[in-house]
Amino acid sequence: MRRHFERYGLNPEKPVLHLINLNAVEHEALALLIGLSSRSTRSVRIDIARLDAVLRDAGLASSLHEALEKLDGPIVNRAEAKAELQSRWSRVTDDQGLHPTLCAWLQGASTVGLLKRVSKQSPQTAHQLLRQAHMIMGRLPAQGLTRAQLAADTLGNAHALDNGQAVATVVLAALQYGANNDKQEQPPSEEADGTPRPTERVRDIWARSGVLVNELARPALFLNLPVRTPSASLAAQGEPGYLSLRLLLRTPPVWDVADQIIYVCENPNIVSIAADRLGTACAPLVCTDGMPAAAQRVLLKQLVDSGAKLLYHGDFDWAGIHIANNVMKLYECSPWRFGAADYLQAIESAPPKDRDLEETGVAASWDPDLIEAMQSRGMAIAEEAVASLLVNDLR
Template sequence: MSTPDERLHRLLGGPELAVVRQRLRRQFERIESDTPLVSVRLGRLDPATHRALCQLSGKPSRLSRSMILDLPDLDARLRNAGVADSLRDALERLDGPIVSLVGSRRELQSRWAATAKTPGLGPRLRAWLDESPAAPGLLKRLGRDPERAKALLVAADAVLERLPVAGMPRSQLAAETLGDAHALDTGKSAAALVLAGWRWHESAAAGQSRAVSGQAWAEQAASEDADAAIERPRDVWARAGVAVSELARPVLFLNLPAPFGGQCAWIAGEPSYLSLRQLLRDRPAWPVAGRSIHVCENPDIVAVAADRLGAACAPLVCTDGMPAAAQRVLLGQLVSAGARLRYHGDYDWPGIGIGNFVIRTWRAAPWRFSAVDYRVAVAQAPSRPRNLAGGMVEAQWDAELTAAMSEWGLAIAEEAVVGQLLDDLRLDVDR
């Protein structure tokens, strides 16, 4: 008498049924082990496979490319023949264990849920994990598997619990906290988690809870797309007191008042610079409560103001285009000290985008930066063809400005209206 294994191989294990076995295995992978079997349709069968299936199932052999296979009947036939406990058992004996994808997904979801509840995390990272709708997706994308994600959470939490610092280089923070000077470099997973957690902490500290979902979350996230698109990682690090490229692109200014108790290294009437290193390591105590600080976009405005007004010019800060880390830190410090910012920039679409960011971020007032001011500038500008290029940007502080610029189609550089700006700077001092 043949052994059960020999009979099983003869019935179901031949090469002509290899494709069928693979299809049946996939069928079992998609269901739980205790799910009742049903009939399945097998198509695109070659003649040899069809004949073997007919012999296996007891159906008459006829020319066909498909067959409805009664799995409960086949399961019973194998069990009654004593060659296997079930159809699933037969397939596993022939080709190895069958892993239920449903069970695997459920088990993986359980592991991810446990990762999100990792004990011992500090309040900042815990708040981000529990309240941010974006947290689960970012954690899975960065971690790729629950165990690696848990290690990333522990690393990010260790960094977040040290923040803010006072001008510490990012490499030093990474080396002291994680043992690797490059662990927080741009593009590293731990850095991405730290930045996400710190942004959430900033929002919570400002009373801007984001614990929303569904349509409300989508609308809120869309409103912040512009800021997110222009905010670089080093700008977020700077707000946490961490210096990245701390000597790159210092902030240009003119006649800022000397900080309380600090050393003033600049000369009245002469343009000066402050690096991110200086702003973070020895945070100045600016005596500007209730004062207006004018902010321009272009360095040439500072140069002209210094030439024509010198020490008689009101305090003036330059963003030098879109503010970088040093510019953002200084503007934030001035506002925190009670200053009121007044902003002017170029009348072109990039200039309007920068204006939106400055006015929105630091609640600055527009400074001669309205539809009325634009029309005056156009009237005084030399006659020329329309030169306003690029995609239109809505001026969030003055919808009529966008309409006026679209109508006239002329870009007006900030330098072209410097005379009016100087009048304001001089009058501000005189008052």
């Protein structure tokens, strides 16, 4: 009986109860209550209005619905409750007056699922999280502000934006969604061979908005980068230097690189070799140190925004091609001795060795012939193996 009201409520268009799987005792009780035939049956249909009248006449309750609630507590109309919950979530996702990036993110297909997860299925909590995220977004982009300070100043809790916190999850999702819809900043969702691209690191997402997280970790290695004011030189000319994320965001250098070529390599050893052999005569050089982290990303973007033209070289292995695909796409780099012909030339001068490349390769976005050349020869060539050729270009 409760299930009927849970499903249909007090809908007058559903005036009949259909009870099934009755045992003899249950049938006898109903027969005595409303005058059914004494012949026992497994199912019976009962007019609800008739049962309401019997209960009123007996002074037990004003209706069957009321009687059931007296016995076992309130009856929740599931359809109405579901509709009300859907309405509350619609009001959350249609929230007006939020930061434009949040509003755009709220239209995404996966947004409601994420909001429900971080709010533990509570529309009210989700609404509060969006208001907090709106406050954070209003402070962005920052200029070298630490994440803890941003959280403390805006939300009154220095740990509110720590990894895993609900409001941090919302802000990061919105920031990443915004970046993925900005064509100039959009990283590829997959590599040229169709393999998924790794999720962008949290520290990099914050850094893109000028917020520091572990700002001294993995500084960017460089050599002879020109700045507009000589007295503001970041390292002794001819000596490798490091730029922390903290410095790049808080006091960004004024780069003097308009229309200049900046060489970019994957491995720190190339910078060391270039400094040893060329010193002050070396062309400007930046190292990604593998997949670029926050400091490297910020530096490369600053150089591109200042008018530099980037040339990139990395390891001739699948990881190196994967890194290069991302760097080439994000910073509109051109290859630097990093095509199929360059690989084959490097193979000819390399010492004999066994095949060490896996058969499953990664296509190079800048040279469709490179994957075939690497698969046919099956040998990885480290960037250091062609250091002499690279250094000659840096003269």
